[in-house]
Amino acid sequence: MGFWDIVGKVASTVIEIGARSHADFQRNAGEKIRDYERKLAQAEGSSRMRDPEYAKKVEAARQKFEAGKQKFYGVSSPNTVVKDGVTLIGGLSVDQWDSRWQRLGILGSLTLSDLSRYNQSIGLYKAELGGKTVYIGRAVEYNNGGFRKRLRDYLRSSDSGRTHTSGGKMNQYADRITLSILVVGTSEKEVGLVKELEVAMIMKHGPAWNVQFRA
Numbered sequence: 001m002g003f004w005d006i007v008g009k010v011a012s013t014v015i016e017i018g019a020r021s022h023a024d025f026q027r028n029a030g031e032k033i034r035d036y037e038r039k040l041a042q043a044e045g046s047s048r049m050r051d052p053e054y055a056k057k058v059e060a061a062r063q064k065f066e067a068g069k070q071k072f073y074g075v076s077s078p079n080t081v082v083k084d085g086v087t088l089i090g091g092l093s094v095d096q097w098d099s100r101w102q103r104l105g106i107l108g109s110l111t112l113s114d115l116s117r118y119n120q121s122i123g124l125y126k127a128e129l130g131g132k133t134v135y136i137g138r139a140v141e142y143n144n145g146g147f148r149k150r151l152r153d154y155l156r157s158s159d160s161g162r163t164h165t166s167g168g169k170m171n172q173y174a175d176r177i178t179l180s181i182l183v184v185g186t187s188e189k190e191v192g193l194v195k196e197l198e199v200a201m202i203m204k205h206g207p208a209w210n211v212q213f214r215a
Helices: 003-019 023-042 052-074 096-098 113-120 148-154 165-172 188-205
Strands: 078-083 086-089 101-104 120-129 131-140 180-185
Touching: 023 052, 023 188, 086 096, 086 188, 096 188, 101 113, 113 148, 120 148, 120 188, 131 148, 131 165, 131 188, 148 180, 180 188
Parallel strands: none
Antiparallel strands: 078 086, 101 180, 120 131, 120 180
16 A cells, blocks of 8 residues: 555544544544654655645645544534644644643642642643653633642542542652643633643643543
């Protein structure tokens, strides 16, 4: 099977996945999207892009891929659109959002004072261990402590926030985890955007502890 046959097959698969149930794409989509993103990036970086016919095929493949991702992230959502062949979530590409993480420090060392400024802020948080992203989660309780509450849940003496395996690991490795946050907003209207970005970031980084979104 030639390269473009593979490209067409994978792109079609991504579109089909985007139209399936949540349970189906949880099992299959992550690895397929990451694999195709790598293949497409290689094609776009190839010296063959000087060939107009080749460049046209790559552009068509990119557009098809972005259409599939739009369905995957939430085709019915006003937050997600495709513009000039790039999927935008809340007006920014995933790469642009990915450049906006704010590093807070070691999770186990964060105090109430460190987190108090984020009492009403909502968005994503990223845990890194040994230089690798191991977990991405969301904080959406804008009227109940925002990031402060969600992150402190991992440090309390009770098991609040640690009923899942990932929560237990966040607590277990708290003194080694480097924690970053991505502030998205401060109100209910941004909750949907946070959820879409969570899926997009997990698909991009493939964190080991986010098993529900891995292939």
